[in-house]
Amino acid sequence: MKRTLVVALLLLTVVLGAVSSVGAQDALPAFNLVVWSSDGESNDVVLVEQFNVWAETAAPGSTIELVSKETEALRNDILTAGLAGSGLPDLILGPNDAIGVFEDAGLLQPLDELFDISLYPFNIGAAQVGGMTYGVPTNAGNHLMLMVNTSLVSEIPQTWEELIATARAVEEANPEIQGFAYNLNEPFWFLPFVHGFGGSTYAEDGSMVLDGEAWVSAYQFVHDLKFVEEVVPQECDYACANDLFKEGSVAMILNGDWALSEYLDVEKSPALGENLAVAAWPTLANGAHPMPFTAGKFISIPTTTADAQLAGAVAFTTWLTTDAAAVETYSIGTGRLPAITAVAVDAMTDPILAASNAVLATGVGMPADPTLRCMWDSVRPSLEGVMSDSMTAEDAAMESQIAAEACLEG
Amino acid sequence: MEFSGLDLNTVIQTLTKILPILVGVLVGSLALQFVLYQFLHKVVKTKHALPYTLLAPAAIAIVAFLLYPLGYNTLLAFSELKRSTFPCYSPVAIGECELTHLYGLDYGFANFRDVFFRVRDGEILGWGRLLRTADSTFPVLLQRTALWTGLNVIFHFTIGLGLALLMNQKIRFKGIYRSLIVLPWAIPSVITALTWKQEFHAQYGFVNVMISSFGGQPISWLDDPVLAFVAVVFVNVWLGVPFYMVMLLGGLQSIPADFYEAAHIDGANARQSFWTITLPMLRPIIIPAVTLDVIWTFNKLDIIFIISGGGPQEKTNILVSALFNAAFGPAATQQLGFAAAFSIVIFFILFIFAVIWITSSGGLKEIYDR
Numbered sequence: 001m002k003r004t005l006v007v008a009l010l011l012l013t014v015v016l017g018a019v020s021s022v023g024a025q026d027a028l029p030a031f032n033l034v035v036w037s038s039d040g041e042s043n044d045v046v047l048v049e050q051f052n053v054w055a056e057t058a059a060p061g062s063t064i065e066l067v068s069k070e071t072e073a074l075r076n077d078i079l080t081a082g083l084a085g086s087g088l089p090d091l092i093l094g095p096n097d098a099i100g101v102f103e104d105a106g107l108l109q110p111l112d113e114l115f116d117i118s119l120y121p122f123n124i125g126a127a128q129v130g131g132m133t134y135g136v137p138t139n140a141g142n143h144l145m146l147m148v149n150t151s152l153v154s155e156i157p158q159t160w161e162e163l164i165a166t167a168r169a170v171e172e173a174n175p176e177i178q179g180f181a182y183n184l185n186e187p188f189w190f191l192p193f194v195h196g197f198g199g200s201t202y203a204e205d206g207s208m209v210l211d212g213e214a215w216v217s218a219y220q221f222v223h224d225l226k227f228v229e230e231v232v233p234q235e236c237d238y239a240c241a242n243d244l245f246k247e248g249s250v251a252m253i254l255n256g257d258w259a260l261s262e263y264l265d266v267e268k269s270p271a272l273g274e275n276l277a278v279a280a281w282p283t284l285a286n287g288a289h290p291m292p293f294t295a296g297k298f299i300s301i302p303t304t305t306a307d308a309q310l311a312g313a314v315a316f317t318t319w320l321t322t323d324a325a326a327v328e329t330y331s332i333g334t335g336r337l338p339a340i341t342a343v344a345v346d347a348m349t350d351p352i353l354a355a356s357n358a359v360l361a362t363g364v365g366m367p368a369d370p371t372l373r374c375m376w377d378s379v380r381p382s383l384e385g386v387m388s389d390s391m392t393a394e395d396a397a398m399e400s401q402i403a404a405e406a407c408l409e410g
Numbered sequence: 411m412e413f414s415g416l417d418l419n420t421v422i423q424t425l426t427k428i429l430p431i432l433v434g435v436l437v438g439s440l441a442l443q444f445v446l447y448q449f450l451h452k453v454v455k456t457k458h459a460l461p462y463t464l465l466a467p468a469a470i471a472i473v474a475f476l477l478y479p480l481g482y483n484t485l486l487a488f489s490e491l492k493r494s495t496f497p498c499y500s501p502v503a504i505g506e507c508e509l510t511h512l513y514g515l516d517y518g519f520a521n522f523r524d525v526f527f528r529v530r531d532g533e534i535l536g537w538g539r540l541l542r543t544a545d546s547t548f549p550v551l552l553q554r555t556a557l558w559t560g561l562n563v564i565f566h567f568t569i570g571l572g573l574a575l576l577m578n579q580k581i582r583f584k585g586i587y588r589s590l591i592v593l594p595w596a597i598p599s600v601i602t603a604l605t606w607k608q609e610f611h612a613q614y615g616f617v618n619v620m621i622s623s624f625g626g627q628p629i630s631w632l633d634d635p636v637l638a639f640v641a642v643v644f645v646n647v648w649l650g651v652p653f654y655m656v657m658l659l660g661g662l663q664s665i666p667a668d669f670y671e672a673a674h675i676d677g678a679n680a681r682q683s684f685w686t687i688t689l690p691m692l693r694p695i696i697i698p699a700v701t702l703d704v705i706w707t708f709n710k711l712d713i714i715f716i717i718s719g720g721g722p723q724e725k726t727n728i729l730v731s732a733l734f735n736a737a738f739g740p741a742a743t744q745q746l747g748f749a750a751a752f753s754i755v756i757f758f759i760l761f762i763f764a765v766i767w768i769t770s771s772g773g774l775k776e777i778y779d780r
Contacts (some may be wrong), residue, residue, distance in 0.1 A: 076738050079493070083746075085501035105496035105744070106503030185722070234612035234630045304502050370493070381543045384722035388633040391723075403542040409530070 028315060030061030031308040037066060037093040038074040039138075039297050042262045043334045047093070047320075050330050054319050059312055075101060078302070082107040088302040090309045091317065095142055096126040096295040099135045100370035102302075108134045109301045114314050119322055120339045126295035129368050135298030136317055137339035139331045141257040142366075144192060144292040145359045146282065151275040152177060152251035163252065163282045164231045170251045181233050181241040182254035184226065184387050187379040188293065189254060192281060193218035195364050196290035201375045208375060208408060211401035219386045219393035221284070227389055247271055254281070257356055258297070260335025264352070278355040280362060294363030296339055374407035439467060486750035488518035493744040521751035540732045540752065543724045552759075555708060555728040558643065562707045563700060565647040570654020575688075577655065578662045588659075595652035603716035606645045607632075610717070635725035638718045642726055646713045654699060661695040662688070697771045701764065708760055729756050 033051065037044050048066050055062040067089070069077060075098050081087040082105060092102070102108045110132040111117070117124050120137050127135030146163075148156055152170055157163035167179025183189045194200070199214025226232050233240065242259065244250040248271025266273035281290040299317050301310070320326050322340055331338040332350070337357055366372070382400040385391025391399070443463050450459035490509055491499050498507035523529060526548050528538040537547035544550075577588055594602060609616040610631040618628040631641045665688065673683045689696075711730045714720060720727035720735050727735065733756060737749035 072739075079496075079744055082496060082500050082503055083491075088502065101493065101744075105493045106500070106505035107496065109504075234628065235633055240611075302502075303504050378542050381721070381723040384633075388630065388635070388722050390635070399543065403539070406528070406539050407542065 027057070028059035028062070028312050029308055030059060030063075031312045033062065033064045033091065033309065033312055033316065034089040035064060035066045035091045035093060036069055036074055036077065036089040038069050038071040038095070038098075039093050040258050040262075041068045042265070042268070043258065043330075044068050046261070046330055046334055050320060050326055051316060054316055054326070058315060058319065062312065071095060071098065074098065078102055078107060079105060082302075086304075088304045090301070090305045090313050092300045092302060093138065093297060094300075096123075096135060096298050096366060096368050097372055099127050099298060099300055100129055100368040100372065102300065103129045103132075103134050103368070104370045107302055109303055109305070110134060111136060111301065114301070114310075115318060122339055123294070123296045123365070124339075126365055127298045127300075127368055134368070135300045136321055137296040137298050138321055139257070139334075139336035140296045140339045141294060141337045141356060141360055142296050143294040143356075143360055143363045144189060144254050144256050144281075145356060146252060146279045147245065147255050147259075147263065148252050148277045148279060149245065149248060149250070149272060149275050150277045151271070152248070156277060156279045157252075157282050160282045160284060164225075164229050167231045167252065176249070178233055178244060178250045180231050180252045181236045181244060181250045183238045183241055184222070184232060184236050185380070185384050186238065187376050187383055190218065190222060190379065190383055192290035192292040193221055193284075195292075196281070196284050196288045197221070197286065198288070200364070201372065208371065208404050209401070210375060210378060210404050211397040215397040215400075216393045219382070219396045222383075223386045223389070223393060226387060245269075245272070256292075257336050260352060260356070261333070264335055276352065278352050278359070280355070280359050289362050291362055291364045292359065293366040294360055295366040297336075371408060374404045378403035378407055443467070483750050483753060485513060486747055487521055487754050488513045488515065489747040489750075490517045491745075491747040491750075517747060518751065521748045522755070524748055525752050525755050540736050541720075541724050541727065546724050546727060546732055551727060551729050551732050554639075554726075555730075558639075558728050559704055559707045561643050562646050562650060562710075563703050565643075566650040566654050566703055566707075567696075567700065569647070569651045571658050573651065573655045574658035574662055577659050591655055592652045594649050595656075599649055599712050600716065602649055603645060603713050606641075606648075607717045610641045632718055633722055635722055638722060638726045642714050642717050645717060646707065646710060649713070650703065650707070653703070657695050657699045658692060661692045665691045697768075701767055701771075704767070705760055705764065708763075709756075729759075 035047070037047065039047070044066055048064055051062075051064040055064075071094060074092070074094050078088065078092060078098075079101075082102075088107070092098075092108075099108065112133050115133075115136055117133050117136075122140045123137050124133060127133055127137065146156070152174070153166055155166070157166045163180060170177055170179040191201075194214055197214035197217040199212050199218065201208060201210070203209045226234075241250065241253045242255065245253045245255070246263065246269040260276075260278070263269045263272045263276050269276075281292070283289055299321070301313055301317075305313055320330055327338045327340065332353065335352060335356070337353060337360060378400040381403070382391065382396035385399070386393060386396045443466060446466055447459055447463040450456050450462055456462070489499065489512060495507070495509060497503040497505035498509045498512060524538050525540070526538055528535045537549060540546045540548065540551065573591055577584060577591075581587075608614070610618075612618060612628055612630040612633070615631070617631065622628055629637060631637045669687050669691070670683055673687060678686070708728075709730050710728075711734055714726055714728060714731045715734060718726040720731045720739070724732075724735075733749060733752050736752065737744075737746060
């Protein structure tokens with residue numbers, strides 16, 4: 001009996017040793033991963049937690065240094081570090097339009113050989129430039145939606161006429177509450193109207209056209225929302241709409257999926273939580289929905305990431321974007337739509353995600369073309385002119401076209 | 411690693427990273443100074459070994475933080491550095507470099523020309539747009555910068571002088587008033603700008619709340635180009651007045667009371683005393699203060715950048731904010747060679763102004779005469 005016990009113990013030791021040695025062979029050596037992210041601090045917290053979960057078994061002892069940055073700061077800092085030749089992070093997490101800029105500057109590694117890009121069928125095209133892939137999606141979306149506080153609005157408006165009536169009704173019932181607000185002077189919030197009126201940034205021949213009829217109609221529409229219908233605040237930027245909505249001082253806003261995790265968190269958004277509803281943009285008089293740009297957030301790898309960092313970065317990114325539990329926590333848990341097929345089906349049981357998915361289907365894919373910046377930058381002054389009532393819709397469209405042409409020349 | 415904001419752990423972690431560097435720099439500096447002193451004293455055998463040694467850190471700092479960046483900026487002005495040519499200039503960018511040379515007079519000429527003119531196929535088409543709109547051409551920006559600088563300096567000086575004269579009187583609670591007036595100076599201008607930006611909000615800002623409480627209509631300060639310019643000028647005036655008040659109050663207190671008594675006995679009234687005693691006696695303070703104020707205001711980026719961002723419609727940009735926006739702002743195209751040339755143009759404008767102003771005003775006469 002004693003002998004049997006000893007043999008059993010010896011066998012157990014051998015088996016455990018074999019198992020642990022197999023585990024040790026699979027595990028990556030410890031490394032420190034530096035990530036620069038413009039995904040918002042709430043989402044970044046989850047990312048760091050997920051890294052720690054992954055590293056516990058996949059690369060024990062590894063650490064992560066995550067630096068949250070605004071999108072513009074991320075873009076400038078990457079280019080500055082790239083010019084200096086040092087200081088680039090191991091991973092970049094940001095919107096896809098930055099990918100075009102970084103790729104143009106030669107600061108990103110192509111990812112086609114490092115990842116199985118067929119796993120991301122929805123939006124991988126948004127991170128491709130010249131047939132090469134420069135970003136792996138952490139989610140699909142980054143799209144603007146109508147978000148409603150259902151404690152203030154019982155019925156979600158389906159048309160803009162209904163939205164205006166609803167907003168007025170809310171304000172009449174609660175003079176302290178703003179019925180509707182959004183980031184008025186930001187072109188990203190304006191482009192869905194252009195798409196809704198049938199316009200686009202690029203013509204069929206690839207040239208940039210910002211002065212077509214649809215653009216004029218869109219300028220006129222947002223102008224009238226402010227000066228004719230008087231349904232939006234006199235002045236409102238992102239912080240204004242976001243903060244007021246979180247505290248329950250605005251009934252309806254237009255915002256993106258990146259904000260959902262914060263809105264669903266009752267500690268950060270006491271007025272929302274279960275009172276949050278997400279819906280498609282109300283239809284215009286022509287019957288079309290304004291169509292938001294869609295893409296997602298993408299992880300890119302700078303050219304300087306190599307050796308242990310590269311192996312670790314690839315392994316972690318692959319796990320984060322394909323492992324069912326990780327996707328459940330990092331994408332779905334933060335209110336975003338997953339970028340892989342397998343999880344996307346299950347996600348639709350959540351009403352917020354289902355609505356978000358429906359809006360995503362109406363969106364327009366945002367290309368990673370770096371010339372898109374010329375559109376954003378040329379539309380901004382025109383939109384400001386229209387929204388201060390100092391420029392007509394026609395002049396705004398004409399001016400933005402002239403500015404875009406000058407930008408493209410430069 | 412735990413994700414965290416500014417908590418004790420983060421502070422300790424940061425300090426453990428920074429402290430060894432600081433200690434290393436300090437010990438290294440002392441060791442270098444010791445070696446330098448020994449070299450100057452025993453090898454060169456100069457009697458100025460100690461002053462040279464003491465001046466060395468400042469000289470090195472000037473070279474490292476002033477001359478080197480200035481030199482590098484000038485070099486960039488003669489480059490073709492922009493996003494698409496990054497592979498030529500960046501050691502870590504991949505891709506082919508299609509430039510035949512990295513720096514050259516041809517690039518410099520093109521960069522400086524583009525600051526002023528829009529050129530296509532060698533033909534000048536008009537003023538060049540430094541940003542996106544027709545309001546961002548060089549002459550428009552220069553005019554607006556002159557207006558911005560002029561308005562600020564005039565208000566800084568007149569209000570500062572008025573307050574200094576008031577604070578020079580025998581009034582009760584003078585210390586409290588003086589502290590309150592100097593308060594804007596004690597607050598970092600970034601915080602001031604962020605605060606005032608909120609105060610100019612059309613719906614929730616203090617300014618409109620006050621206007622509404624007096625029966626007026628709220629104003630969209632930051633949506634209208636003219637009103638936005640008024641707002642940024644107002645904030646910068648508010649920030650700049652304490653500087654003049656403190657400087658001029660010091661000057662007023664150094665004027666001997668005998669002068670005023672003599673003038674009073676001779677029958678001079680207050681206005682005559684002001685024009686014939688106070689202002690001339692303040693001149694040695696006013697000239698350098700105005701010179702500094704013009705240079706500071708001309709180069710004042712933070713207020714405009716934070717409050718209006720140069721908008722709406724790029725109509726509150728001055729030269730430096732347009733430069734920043736062209737190089738790093740939302741509308742930036744990363745044409746760093748062009749931006750470097752633009753910054754040199756601004757430098758020369760200020761340099762020429764300073765030389766003319768200081769020479770014509772005799773502001774440094776007393777220093778030179780000593």
